[in-house]
Amino acid sequence: QGQLVQSGAEVQKPGASVRVSCKASGYTFIGYYIHWVRQAPGQGLEWMGWINPNSGGTSYAQKFQGRVTMTRDTSINTAYMELSRLRSDDTAVYYCARMYYYDRWFDPWGQGTLVTVSS
Amino acid sequence: IVITQTPLSAPVTLGQPASISCRSSQSLVDSDGRTYLSWLQQRPGQPPRLLIYRVSNRFSGVPDRFSGSGAGTEFTLKISRVEAEDVGVYYCMQTTQFPYTFGQGTKLEIK
Numbered sequence: 001q002g003q004l005v006q007s008g009a010e011v012q013k014p015g016a017s018v019r020v021s022c023k024a025s026g027y028t029f030i031g032y033y034i035h036w037v038r039q040a041p042g043q044g045l046e047w048m049g050w051i052n053p054n055s056g057g058t059s060y061a062q063k064f065q066g067r068v069t070m071t072r073d074t075s076i077n078t079a080y081m082e083l084s085r086l087r088s089d090d091t092a093v094y095y096c097a098r099m100y101y102y103d104r105w106f107d108p109w110g111q112g113t114l115v116t117v118s119s
Numbered sequence: 120i121v122i123t124q125t126p127l128s129a130p131v132t133l134g135q136p137a138s139i140s141c142r143s144s145q146s147l148v149d150s151d152g153r154t155y156l157s158w159l160q161q162r163p164g165q166p167p168r169l170l171i172y173r174v175s176n177r178f179s180g181v182p183d184r185f186s187g188s189g190a191g192t193e194f195t196l197k198i199s200r201v202e203a204e205d206v207g208v209y210y211c212m213q214t215t216q217f218p219y220t221f222g223q224g225t226k227l228e229i230k
Contacts, residue, residue, distance in 0.1 A: 035219075037167075044210065044221055044222075044223050044224045045159075045167065045210055045212070045221040045224075046221070047218055047219040047220065047221070059217065061217075061218040062218065063218075095166055095167070097167075099214075103155075103172050103173055103176070104155045104157075104172070104173075104214035105157055105169055105172035105173075105178065105214075106157070106159075106167075106169060106212075106214075107168075107169040107178065109166040109167055109168070110166065111166055112166050
């Protein structure tokens with residue numbers, strides 16, 4: 001069925017960077033895209049972009065272009081999302097999710113990583 | 120693509136039906152003829168969970184009281200008989216066109 005386990009909560013200062021990891025297990029890591037979605041406190045869901053773990057190819061939402069970098073390490077079945085030049089409004093829970101390409105559904109989701117940006 | 124979800128709050132009596140609607144600003148039919156509209160449930164303190172994909176396909180393990188319907192720009196999630204475990208926020212999501220987008224969410228609560 002598959003499982004995604006994310007790294008722990010982070011507190012960062014404005015202007016800093018944060019890297020969140022997403023470790024896959026129970027399925028063939030390179031066979032499915034990984035997407036990243038964030039959720040500000042008490043707010044809805046916002047799509048950030050995807051990475052193809054097989055090729056390393058990426059696509060980012062325009063809002064995050066220039067600030068987000070998605071990478072992967074196939075030797076340890078882990079995807080990463082790095083967000084730079086952090087602002088207070090980047091405070092959110094960041095989720096990774098596996099996408100089944102054919103039907104474009106998202107499952108499973110990681111448990112989420114809270115990133116707090118505060119001076 | 121902007122998705123407008125209604126209602127934003129849905130108080131429901133246990134055992135009664137519930138219905139949530141999503142309207143997209145443009146058709147969600149892709150060039151391959153398929154419509155990529157999903158429904159997600161997010162229980163308090165939990166990550167989202169997939170309920171329905173491609174408008175009306177129930178995901179593995181999802182109770183059959185959940186059903187999805189619609190076409191083009193109008194979509195509906197129905198719960199035939201609400202149970203206590205259904206409390207949470209429901210989102211529709213389109214994966215037809217980048218950037219993928221979500222509805223604002225509908226908070227389902229028990230009266």
